[in-house]
Amino acid sequence: MDDERLPWHQDLWRQLQQRRAAGRLPHALLLAGPAGLGKGLFARRLARALLCDHPAADGEACSQCRSCRLFRAGSHPDYSVVQPAEDGKIIKVDQIRALCAFLGYTAQYGGYKIALLEPADQMNANAANSLLKTLEEPPGNGVLLLVTAQPARLLATVRSRCQKIGFDPPAQAVAVPWLKARVAEGLEPVVLLDIAGGAPLAALAQADGERWRRRRELFECYEQTRAGRINPIRAAERWIQGDLSENLRWLIGWHTDVIRLKMSVNPPCLGNSDLCSALRRWADQQTPRALFDRLDAAIRLHVLCATTQANASLLLEAFLSDSLH
Numbered sequence: 242m243d244d245e246r247l248p249w250h251q252d253l254w255r256q257l258q259q260r261r262a263a264g265r266l267p268h269a270l271l272l273a274g275p276a277g278l279g280k281g282l283f284a285r286r287l288a289r290a291l292l293c294d295h296p297a298a299d300g301e302a303c304s305q306c307r308s309c310r311l312f313r314a315g316s317h318p319d320y321s322v323v324q325p326a327e328d329g330k331i332i333k334v335d336q337i338r339a340l341c342a343f344l345g346y347t348a349q350y351g352g353y354k355i356a357l358l359e360p361a362d363q364m365n366a367n368a369a370n371s372l373l374k375t376l377e378e379p380p381g382n383g384v385l386l387l388v389t390a391q392p393a394r395l396l397a398t399v400r401s402r403c404q405k406i407g408f409d410p411p412a413q414a415v416a417v418p419w420l421k422a423r424v425a426e427g428l429e430p431v432v433l434l435d436i437a438g439g440a441p442l443a444a445l446a447q448a449d450g451e452r453w454r455r456r457r458e459l460f461e462c463y464e465q466t467r468a469g470r471i472n473p474i475r476a477a478e479r480w481i482q483g484d485l486s487e488n489l490r491w492l493i494g495w496h497t498d499v500i501r502l503k504m505s506v507n508p509p510c511l512g513n514s515d516l517c518s519a520l521r522r523w524a525d526q527q528t529p530r531a532l533f534d535r536l537d538a539a540i541r542l543h544v545l546c547a548t549t550q551a552n553a554s555l556l557l558e559a560f561l562s563d564s565l566h
């Protein structure tokens with residue numbers, strides 16, 4: 242994955258390489274956009290390419306030279322990464338001071354010196370303030386790469402000193418084939434992308450084949466129960482398997498989509514577009530009032546199972562008995 246060139250990065254890559262070729266590469270870049278688009282991968286690819294002794298014509302690192310080998314080993318002396326000591330914690334002022342000192346030394350290999358901050362929005366105010374001077378005028382050939390999914394949380398004085406590189410979720414025509422080649426047979430790339438807000442790496446992280454098989458099985462089981470072909474007591478035994486809370490969130494999602502289908506004049510945007518034809522059948526079979534009652538019951542079931550010591554099997558049996566139509 243680290244070496245992968247993500248297809249939705251290509252335009253941004255080309256633009257930056259053109260600036261580099263023209264000698265106008267900004268010395269502070271803010272890579273900003275939603276999570277799951279590979280901003281950090283892009284930053285590392287750029288750092289590696291800037292440090293490479295023999296980059297290709299398109300600006301890519303050669304992967305062979307001394308610099309590339311050191312980079313891969315995580316020991317390039319002209320490259321430094323600043324991250325919180327633990328996930329979710331802040332980047333401290335001492336870390337930023339060390340970073341500024343690092344950029345102040347002459348590059349060991351005579352090329353760029355590169356600092357990567359990720360996630361940059363985790364700098365506290367002291368840390369951010371101590372970065373301002375270096376950000377405005379990095380010494381020598383210093384380049385700062387700030388990565389963030391929440392640029393609004395950065396100090397305005399930090400943002401204004403960086404050139405922003407904006408990352409947007411790619412078009413489906415780009416994202417779907419990429420994802421389809423990486424997820425198990427039977428998973429629906431379009432649905433995974435919907436759930437992940439269009440961010441392909443986030444969609445890939447969610448594409449656990451086992452979970453999706455369970456979701457399909459429970460849907461099938463629920464259809465059979467509604468048609469009276471499976472006993473609610475037997476069905477409840479299956480619903481209780483695995484992550485009950487997740488199972489019930491799926492159930493709520495299906496009932497929400499059914500109401501969308503019932504109430505929309507135009508084809509609505511569904512959270513479960515792979516189940517559309519079955520959900521439309523449910524919508525056609527019942528009155529709006531009955532559909533809302535079922536959604537309410539599904540939500541109550543979820544709340545009761547999550548917050549009380551109630552017997553989840555009995556609650557599920559009662560809910561599934563009422564689902565016969």
Ligand SMILES: [Zn+2]
Nearest residue numbers: 293303306309
């Ligand atoms: Zn190289």
